[in-house]
Amino acid sequence: MVKVGVVGYGVIGQRLADGVARQKDMELVGVADVAPTLAIRALKEKGMPYNLYLAVPDNAKAFEELNIPVSGTLEELVQKVDVILDATSAGVGAKNKELYAKYNKKAIFQGGEKNSVADVFFHGYANYEKGLGKQFLKLTSCNTTGLIRSVDCLDRLYGIEKVAITIVRRVADPGDYHRGLTNALQVDKAPSHQAVDLMTIMPHIEATGILIHTPVTHGHIITVVAKGKKKITKEMALEAFKTHDRIRVVRLADGFLGNASLFRYARDLGNPRGDMYEIAVWEESIVESGDDIMYAINIPQEAVTIPETMDAVRACMEMETDRLKAVAETNKYLGLGKWK
Ligand SMILES: NC(=O)c1ccc[n+]([C@@H]2O[C@H](COP(=O)([O-])OP(=O)(O)OC[C@H]3O[C@@H](n4cnc5c(N)ncnc54)[C@H](O)[C@@H]3O)[C@@H](O)[C@H]2O)c1
Incomplete structure (x- = not known):
């Protein structure tokens, strides 16, 4: 059994903890x-299913006053584990890295950290082998994780030379009042970091893109225009997406009209917090444009990076050296592909 600790119990950290708890290895x-x-208060009210450690021991009194049981300090947690999943606020992970390095532990950082924090910029499907045995891995951001899933899916089957993407990005997570509510669209400088990140992980593909912020909280939508080495037809793309366990093909005709339909569906499934690990591609969005193929995907930003983080644990701990066997293990424990 590989021993895992999660540092930072926020939007991503809570979901990483749940994800690890579901991995039987x-x-x-x-x-x-x-x-x-x-x-943390919700964790206490749920009966402390996970042991809690303090990153700032001086704050112990605040936990005592609320009768929240504490099992030790972050430093003690680090010593007890094989690998840390750092999901602290962007930039904090780079500081925490010193502690992980002090005890010679492996650590996996999330997308908000700079790429320089890690030995490998990692994606479970696109470059699993690069993470094997490495000490520090960094996950792609939510959008990049989903984007790469779909591009890698087509690339491995048919070969992709070039992609152009448009991202309609949710402006904040539910409850992020500090970000403000902007009833407006905001355009970022091109190329978007997701396109640049894709090229870092998949250097054989030329990528560019534009990102527009929008005041919604339930998912991003990315449109992708991809140029294959040979022409990829709508049927070929659909067939590829349907075989992928982290991509759910949905249809407008069935009532999946947009991001909100998917969020509601996840809640109807009884998924905790309405989480979805899979990206969705709309069947009716897949369209040929000359020799290029275009499609739209939904990115459930709060949960989409969890499976690839589980893959990262398998890679850095060398639990499995075969990419497809590794992602299949993660998929099995998280119930991915069960809709097929
Ligand atoms: N929210 C998303 O949609 C999303 C998606 C993909 C990746 N990410 C990335 O995941 C990381 C975490 O983002 P988030 O949205 O979960 O943030 P968050 O603010 O919800 O959670 C961060 C948590 O870290 C805790 N924290 C801060 N400093 C700490 C320290 N020194 N030690 C221990 N805990 C500390 C905070 O108290 C908070 O609970 C970031 O790198 C972010 O870019 C976020």
Whole structure:
């Protein structure tokens, strides 16, 4: 059993902890955070399913006052585990890295950290082998994770030379009042970092793109225009997406009209918090444009990076050296592909 600790119990950290708890070949030793946030209070109210460690021991009194049981300090947690999943606020992971390095532990960082924090910029499907045995891995951001899933899916079957993407990005997670509510669209400088990141992970593909912020909280939508080495037809793209366990093909005709239909469907399924690990591609969005293929995908930003982070644990701990066997293990434990 590989022993795992989660540092930062926020939007991503809570979901990483749940994800690890579902992997039968990993043990969640505990989670760490700095303060009794609402997520920590909810953890207590749920009966402390996960042990809690303090990242700032000086804050112990605040936890005591709320009768929140504490199992030790972050430093103690680090010593007990084989690998840390750092899901702290962007930039904090780079500081925490010193502690992980001090005890010679492996660590996996999320998309908000700079690429320089890690030995490998990692995606479970696109470059699994590069993560094998490495000490520090960094996951792609939510949009990039989903984008790469779909492009890698077509690339491996048919070969892709070039993609152009448009991202309609959710402006904040539910409850992120500090980000403000902007009833407006905001355009970022091109090329978007997701296109640049894709080229870092898949250097054989030329990518560019534009990102527009929009005031919604339930998912991003990316449109992709991809140029194959040979022409990819709508049927070929559909067939490829249907075989992929982290891509759900949905239809407008069935009532999946947009991001909100998918969020509601996930809630109807009883998924905790309405989470979805899979990206969705709309069947009716797949369209040929000359020799190019175009399609739209939905990115459930709060949960989409969890499966690839589980893959990262398998890679850095060398639990499995074969890419497809590794992602299949993660998929099995997270129930991915069960809709087929
Ligand atoms: N929210 C998303 O949709 C999303 C999607 C993909 C990737 N990410 C990335 O995941 C990472 C975490 O983002 P998030 O949205 O979960 O943030 P968040 O603010 O919801 O959670 C961060 C947590 O880290 C805790 N924290 C801060 N400093 C700490 C420290 N020194 N030690 C321990 N805990 C500390 C905070 O108290 C908070 O609970 C970032 O790199 C972000 O870019 C976020």
